[in-house]
Amino acid sequence: MAIGVRGSTAAAGRAALVSEPLDPQLIRRDFPIFERDFGGRTLAYLDSAATSQKPRQVIEAVDAYYSRYAANVHRGIYAIGEQATAAYEGARAKVARFINASDAREIVFVRNATEAINLVAYAWGRKHIGRGDVIVLTELEHHSNLVPWQILAQEKDADLEFVPIDDAGRLRLDVYEVLLRTRPKLVAFTHVSNGIGTINPAREMIEQAHRAGALVLVDGAQAAPHLPVDVQALGADVYVFSGHKALGPTGSGVLWARRELLEAMPPFLGGGEMIREVHLRRTEYNDVPWKFEAGTPDIAAAIGLGAAVDYLTAIGMERVRAHEHVLTTYALETLLREVPGITIYGPPTADERGGVVTFNLPDIHPHDVATLLDREAVAIRAGHHCTMPLHERLGLDASARASFNVYSTTDDIDRLAAGLAHVRQVFSR
């Protein structure tokens, strides 16, 4: 597949792109949203941590399924049924390669990372967590990696412990070590913070947790779309992410877990597809991963996610990370220089953070900031970004957040900086 190289031959384009930095201007030609007119301007979309924009290749893959071979999967003994099944299972294989899973059968398609975590909390958690058991989480967690464990802990009378952060938004690994001495059953943490961008030392944390005898779930929602992820090298037991943040359609999400773990886990939802044989009083379940895919799945979304990981793979995740590293550095420098009084939260350099820059202006509520930026077609997030405990820890009610993806440019950041200067003007008159 040619990525942002229309007009040249795909092969030549790809060869030229391998070692060079990614060119977001070429990439943007694949994203129809940037052709839309916003009052004489293009959209400066700086909310990719919420969801990403979609390239034509993904939209076309979804469209092709609906217009050329719409059929259910694993059922139809006819051409388009088989085509749909091949595309759906093909997408699974692509996702497996994308995160270097050893087997496509370790990939369960879900709606999003939230559903993946809930699935594990329900299926694994209800079987393995009991009274007094410890689950270790962190102060950085998105609500989706907190609330399911709260529900489980309440039901089972288990204990939740939290790794605190330091003032720069890094996990206190010294405290983590102490918490591991409580022999937790489960450690669940985010690979990259959606709130302030911190990249956590996942491999080391997983190794330590395993030495303490814990199972480890990693929330990769802000990592898998933005940097190379190798689940085998990481050594995690469970890794989850949302496809819609990785250029894929909404309704696409991924649960990866080690095969033995998936096989030992009881099912989550019962129904069609997840069974081998059903009798009135007993059922034999299907093999993994289909055991966890009850009912007709979001076939189009899964196929679209397959196209999205093709797109990212063709660019190369190292280059995606390098691009966002450059943008993050540029954003940190530009905002600190151009916006007097701005407070930026999280680690000080791009080496330690993903493409997420969270900030506040003095005495101006982030909602007002976002509203005024919106009038200049600059889209940012304002609020708590589903990380209320993190905001409490930082002593904030809310914050503003700019986040990047492959199509983001320094021009987007310049427009953000100019917009923030204007916001300050409005509020100081």
Add this chain to the structure above:
Amino acid sequence: MDDLYRDYILEHYRAPHNFGTLEHPDAAYEGYNPLCGDRITMMLAIDDAGQTEIISDVAFTGRGCAISQASASLLTDRIKGKPLEEVARIGRADVLEELGIEISPARLKCALLSLDTLQKALDGRVAWVADTGAGAAGEAAP
């Protein structure tokens, strides 16, 4: 272009009227907008000596955006000294009209947090007659 942030809105934001607390409120409620983290605590003193109950004093505290703070400032001005039965007729459309600016659906909850808080504070004391459900200006997107 910044018609939302007119001077009087910003003035109410910077120096909100009736900002503070009452020592012995007859009614109080803390309203919260989970979307943006805005909080408003409204306290009311109710004088029931006469024929009709009157809001003799009102105060609010809170943190939030310009729209929610200006809205609370304007609303508390409006209800101070008014009989409860008159206050019970205040609806969403009135609050939005008083703000006098175009509010986008995403910001409607900010604009209406003060009214929502007032209504909860007075719950049980008055039967709200105005549009407390889907407002005249349209329901905020969930």
